[in-house]
Amino acid sequence: MSLGELQVLGACPLDCPDTCSWVVTVRDGEAVKMRGNPDHPYTRGALCVKVNRYLEHTRAPDRILHPMRRVGPKGSGRFERISWDEALEEISVRLRGIIDEHGGEAIWPYLGTGTLGYVQGSEGMAGRRFWNVLGASKHFLNICSTAGNIGLARTNGTAGGMDPETFALSKLILLWGTNTLTSGHHLWKFIQEARAAGAHVVAIDPIRTRTAEQADEHLPIRPGTDAALALGLLNVVLSEGAEDRDYLENHTSGWEGFRAEILRHPPERVAEITGLPESDIRALGVRLAHTRPTGIRATMGIQRHAGGGTAMRTIAAIPGVTGDWRRPGGGVAYSTTAYFHLNIDSREDLLAAPVRQLTMTRLAEGLDESVKCLWVYAANPMGSTSAQERVREKLLREDLFTVVMEQFPTDTVDYADIVLPATMQTEHTDLHAGYGHMYLMWNEPAVEPPGECLSTMETFRRLARHMGLTEPSLYDSDLELAEQLLASGHPSLEGVTVDRLRKEGWVRLNVPQPFVPFADGFPTPSGKLEFGPGPAYVPSHTASAERGPYPLALITPASHTFLNTTFGNNPELLRRSKGPLILVSPADAAQRGLSDGQRARVFNDNGEFEAVVEVSDRVRPGVVASTKGHWRKLSPGGATVNAVVDERDADMGRGAVYHDNLVELSPCASRRRT
Incomplete structure (x- = not known):
């Protein structure tokens, strides 16, 4: 007897900010189709390239079915x-x-x-x-996100910030250390709405990612120097006299100390730290000074280095200086988790000691x-x-x-x-x-x-x-x-x-729309944004000019085809990933005798892995990049990028330092991609 056809509503469980709503078509007890829920205001009917293969993945021949x-x-x-x-x-x-x-x-x-x-x-x-x-x-x-959560909370009292939907109202959008089109592509619809209304989009990223290629402007920053850039941009805002003095007086504390820190970071000094042209820093600073509202999207990758918590703390201060925290479409979006006040009871009472x-x-x-x-x-x-x-x-x-x-x-x-x-x-x-x-x-x-x-x-x-x-x-x-x-x-x-x-x-959630969380105050002890004591820039290992035997800064971004290691065994997505690759600038490749398609050994004192070289100007000299998510036993040499990542802590919350590692490359003898 036929059981008929059902439409079952569900949600994607994976570690992605978009948490899509999906609709599963079930026919005679079997899931035969999955699509993004067209009625959901954020999903809008679309799933990502990874989750589009989810039903296929549930039926994969290597699925574990028994103890x-x-x-x-x-x-x-x-x-x-x-x-x-x-x-x-x-x-x-x-x-x-x-x-x-x-x-x-x-x-x-x-x-x-x-x-x-x-x-x-x-x-x-x-x-x-x-x-x-x-x-x-x-x-x-x-x-995942601990250092950034703590850094944001030290400034704002919470890691919560902008409702990402309000990016549609932004006039300047800074995509800071985030590859939106790979890791949370549904936000792009709201960015496109803003662009249609005249918004300018800037990608700040060591890699020219898919997102950076689609932005109006790309700043290829030196890894781990984001807080210095934030201070440099604010230095220009002050030189333009564009700080929001009313907001600073009524809704912030610790301004004079933070202002002094900003003044210690003029564009010429910040250019030396970040590796960006001074003219680019000044131009973006002027644009920031005179464009309201400015919305900043910064996700978890930006805080996975030694100074990651401080970076998020300082970036969160930008809309405090410009007053953008009081405007729809202004502020910083990192994570909205803090707004979901669910009753999560860890049941400490069940512990005997x-x-x-x-x-x-x-x-x-x-x-x-x-x-x-x-x-x-x-x-x-x-x-x-x-x-x-x-x-x-x-x-x-x-x-x-x-x-x-x-x-x-x-x-x-x-x-x-x-x-x-x-x-x-x-x-x-x-x-x-x-x-x-x-x-x-x-x-x-x-x-x-x-x-x-x-x-x-x-x-x-x-x-x-x-x-x-x-x-x-x-x-x-x-x-x-x-x-x-x-x-x-x-x-x-x-x-x-x-x-x-x-x-x-x-x-x-029962919150206003548009949601402007800090228009009238912050959930801090003072009720104000707290610029606070302490350094506003903590250098990472990769920001150091003295790198010793390992001169290349390794970035390990998210893959477009895997989500962490989920889908790392899917044959089609594995094929699309083209195996472990490492992006190397033409100058760095030539210096090491590496050519496109050649297999290289990537190593430091922690370990080594092998990857196929892709010579590309998508990374600046001194920076190499290889995506995370590959399975060790499916990778050449039986190791992945995490073989060279050390067990060190970020400056706050014992956060991970996946983007704060120095390596060297050498050719693997007579082994090329076939």
Whole structure:
């Protein structure tokens, strides 16, 4: 009997600001089509090149469909199929033994951003209740945006800023360290609306990206010098007498100290720091001084260096000086997450005693002998974290019991003792919020999970039951968890219920439209924008003139075909990516005897990887670029860009430093792309 055809509303779970609303066509129980929701004000019917292949990805032949136990050496990727009962029993026995002998803190629950769901993923700290009952270590998920969040909060009191939709009202748009057409392309529609009304678009980026090519102007800044450029632009604003004195007097604090810092950064000094022509700095500074409103889009890549938090703090100060924070279409857009006042309860009350915190980006350092169990979910640390070779060495420990919940046989799966099959987005319930827009999103499961795949929370419910845990909240259903999340009582969520979301698919937060968050004040202790004490520019490693044996600054931007390591095994997207490439300027290539299509060794003291050279003027001399997201075992030489990235911290929040690494290149003997 035919079940007919259904249109099921859902939301993209991936680590992208756009969090698209999608519509899945289900025919006789099978998902046959997926498209962007044309009724959603931000998605507007379009998905990205990656997610357009999502249904194909759910049916990929390498999908993990059953629990598995390791039968070969760690790292070999050799497993045998076992039942769920066998898996749960083995896990229960091992966890109980670890807790009895070493305490719960010997367990590290390593949660990543493979899904941003508030029920199944990182935004809602999925599984935290279960881990608290066991007394496991806390996991500090700092890999993405921490430095920028803290930097913005030090200026504005929150990392929240502009509603990105208001870019349609901007007259000057600075796309600062962000490749909009690759990482969040739905914003481009609003930028195009602004351009149609006369807006000027400037891309500030070390690489001439797809976005920079479409902008009216591109400033190829030296990596890690963004805060210096911000100060230089403001120096021109002051020389033009264009600071908003009324706004400065009534809505900011610490102005005199910050003004002195600006005056110490005239354009000629900033040109030396940033590598930009002084004339370009002055011209943009004049344009900034006299163009209202100015909107600045700065996303996570800009803060992944030693001075990343300070960079965001200083950039956020620009609209405080120009008064753009009070205008629709003015300000800085980084992340809108802070506006979603969901009731995220980490349930500290379930802990019998305080526990330590282990840091996501310090995995190699943290996996010492005190950690006896690593439980990885929604993450692929072998592909996504720093110090790749050191992480691999730690994962080879025979005394480290490693469980991985996954959809595909990633690099991390190869080091697991037990592998548990995980659902994909079309197969489970979840609640989402875009960090690049103002909409709550609902994801209704469209189809039944294939094989024996289970969602994150169903896995933890079954394991809790198998272990005989009695805490009632461990068994809350997905719908109950969603209801609890929405029950914060915050005015922005008034009238937003699970029933309404399931019916409508998405709801805009209860905020004005256009939304101007800081027209009359800031959520800081003073109620004002706080320029604050401390340096306004912290140099990164790549900004140094003294680079020693490694003279090239390596940038590791997002790929157009992968999202982090998601889709890194999709044959068509892998083909389109053309394998690991490294952009090298003509001057740097010639100096090293490198030619287009030649395979090069990229190395420093941390490690090395191989990539095919693309000689291009898209990068300036002294800068090379190779995209993240490639799988280690599918890459030449068995390593990726993260092999050369060190486990260091940014200036704020222990943020990652993926764009703050110095390397050298040399030819690989007689090996060229075929």
